[in-house]
Amino acid sequence: MTDTVLTVEQMRATERAAMEAGVSEWELMQRAGEGAAQWIMRVAAGRPVAVLCGPGNNGGDGYVIAETLIRRGYEVQVIAPLEPRSETAQQARAHYSGAVFAATTMREPVVIDCLFGYGLTRKVEGEFAELLEQMASSHCYKVAIDVPSAVESDTGSVLGPLPDYDLTLALGAWKQAHGLMPAMAAMGERRLVPIGLDLSGARSALSRRPRLTPPAPDAHKYRRGLLAVVAGAMPGAPLLAAEAAMRAGVGYVKLLSDHDHFGAPADLVIEQGKLANTLDDERIAAVLVGPGLGRDDSARERLAQAFSCRKPGVLDADALYLLDPELLAQADPGTLCVTPHEGELQKLCEVFGIGDGSKLERARRLHDVTGMTVLAKGPDTVLASDVMTSFFPRGSSWLSVAGTGDVLAGIVASRLAVHGNPHRACEEGVWLHHEAARLASPAFTASGLAHAVKPAMAALL
Ligand SMILES: NC(=O)C1=CN([C@@H]2O[C@H](COP(=O)(O)OP(=O)(O)OC[C@H]3O[C@@H](n4cnc5c(N)ncnc54)[C@H](O)[C@@H]3O)[C@@H](O)[C@H]2O)[C@@H](O)CC1
Numbered sequence: 001m002t003d004t005v006l007t008v009e010q011m012r013a014t015e016r017a018a019m020e021a022g023v024s025e026w027e028l029m030q031r032a033g034e035g036a037a038q039w040i041m042r043v044a045a046g047r048p049v050a051v052l053c054g055p056g057n058n059g060g061d062g063y064v065i066a067e068t069l070i071r072r073g074y075e076v077q078v079i080a081p082l083e084p085r086s087e088t089a090q091q092a093r094a095h096y097s098g099a100v101f102a103a104t105t106m107r108e109p110v111v112i113d114c115l116f117g118y119g120l121t122r123k124v125e126g127e128f129a130e131l132l133e134q135m136a137s138s139h140c141y142k143v144a145i146d147v148p149s150a151v152e153s154d155t156g157s158v159l160g161p162l163p164d165y166d167l168t169l170a171l172g173a174w175k176q177a178h179g180l181m182p183a184m185a186a187m188g189e190r191r192l193v194p195i196g197l198d199l200s201g202a203r204s205a206l207s208r209r210p211r212l213t214p215p216a217p218d219a220h221k222y223r224r225g226l227l228a229v230v231a232g233a234m235p236g237a238p239l240l241a242a243e244a245a246m247r248a249g250v251g252y253v254k255l256l257s258d259h260d261h262f263g264a265p266a267d268l269v270i271e272q273g274k275l276a277n278t279l280d281d282e283r284i285a286a287v288l289v290g291p292g293l294g295r296d297d298s299a300r301e302r303l304a305q306a307f308s309c310r311k312p313g314v315l316d317a318d319a320l321y322l323l324d325p326e327l328l329a330q331a332d333p334g335t336l337c338v339t340p341h342e343g344e345l346q347k348l349c350e351v352f353g354i355g356d357g358s359k360l361e362r363a364r365r366l367h368d369v370t371g372m373t374v375l376a377k378g379p380d381t382v383l384a385s386d387v388m389t390s391f392f393p394r395g396s397s398w399l400s401v402a403g404t405g406d407v408l409a410g411i412v413a414s415r416l417a418v419h420g421n422p423h424r425a426c427e428e429g430v431w432l433h434h435e436a437a438r439l440a441s442p443a444f445t446a447s448g449l450a451h452a453v454k455p456a457m458a459a460l461l
């Protein structure tokens with residue numbers, strides 16, 4: 001699987017396993033450096049290149065890249081404040097036939113950052129920081145090798161100057177930082193350079209753009225899925241979710257409400273009456289509860305009733321504020337998706353006794369403790385389930401507007417009603433949400449986004 005994401009510890013173990021199987025570190029470094037050089041030649045297209053080399057194996061990759069470019073006729077300058085420390089990087093330095101400068105002004109139109117890779121352990125300072133600042137202020141084309149040098153590979157946190165890169169070339173496998181903010185925002189295009197590692201057995205991956213399928217030839221509305229959206233005190237949010245859900249593949253969306261919804265579209269069926277009665281329908285494939293639900297006792301009662309029909313479900317917004325172990329005990333957590341933003345994730349973590357940690361750590365622990373599929377949304381989105389942990393490409397920053405979470409919940413619930421698979425529903429939901437944001441054009445409103453789910457479906461078919 002080429003989209004595997006590894007932690008630093010897993011990366012080192014995988015490389016050790018390759019070496020035990022007979023591939024030397026030098027061979028791995030050559031594969032990494034030569035593979036990266038192929039990408040660099042595409043973007044440099046004959047222009048002079050500067051390579052910044054650090055003291056570890058990331059720097060070693062830099063010498064291999066520089067030598068590969070020289071052999072292909074490129075004008076190359078290596079800038080290395082320190083001599084290599086690791087044995088393999090020293091070997092790469094010895095094989096490099098060009099000039100090395102300890103410090104100089106970089107004037108090349110293409111600059112390759114090989115100062116630090118996943119071995120970064122502390123703040124980047126002194127000459128290293130100066131080089132990164134120089135790179136940041138230059139108009140050159142900027143390439144990060146493995147990860148940007150000021151980025152911590154496991155957390156995506158930033159420990160020094162962070163230029164705005166045009167291209168980041170991950171070596172051997174993706175690292176967590178390739179899917180986490182703030183690092184991800186500075187990486188530009190991300191590409192993987194395979195180096196022949198055995199990545200089987202990994203439990204984290206960058207999500208691949210899904211390929212959706214049209215309804216079966218013999219489909220009818222119920223077979224395509226009936227989604228019940230449980231309305232509550234506030235009318236707007238469940239309508240937004242339902243509008244999105246109707247365009248995300250499901251055959252039938254019903255709004256279960258105890259009041260009128262003026263302005264609701266004619267193609268949305270609104271069923272009024274006691275929730276216990278309207279939920280008592282065998283044909284319901286999935287339930288969405290939370291947007292506009294309210295947080296009072298009657299909202300809690302509606303959430304409990306939604307659980308009592310024991311259908312796959314999506315919990316969002318107010319449902320995430322009401323959820324607690326007692327309520328969850330009435331549900332089948334393995335069939336539930338929760339879609340918390342940071343504040344909601346914080347609340348869930350408090351209620352389920354999960355301590356501090358990064359968003360990734362908390363999302364995983366929340367899944368482990370509750371058994372629910374956790375889609376922790378935001379500028380970076382992390383999905384934790386029994387299947388695996390998935391990371392996603394960045395979505396449009398225009399999504400930072402009220403109501404887009406209701407739209408996401410509606411899309412995920414629609415996909416869940418179509419096939420009943422929580423992890424897959426969340427993955428498809430994020431991609432459709434991002435695609436809809438791209439198609440909705442800037443400064444969209446949530447209802448504009450909900451309408452753009454239709455062309456987004458077409459784009460993913
Ligand atoms: N181990 C392997 O088999 C392979 C490793 N590869 C490369 O090796 C990299 C990891 O190499 P390393 O583990 O040597 O680590 P790095 O090259 O990322 O850096 C570690 C070195 O930098 C020093 N250092 C860390 N943070 C510093 C800071 N803030 N200021 C100054 N010095 C600092 C460390 O003391 C150490 O000497 C990967 O990112 C990748 O580029 C690739 O060549 C593929 C094969």
Ligand SMILES: [K+]
Nearest residue numbers: 113116147149
């Ligand atoms: K780097």
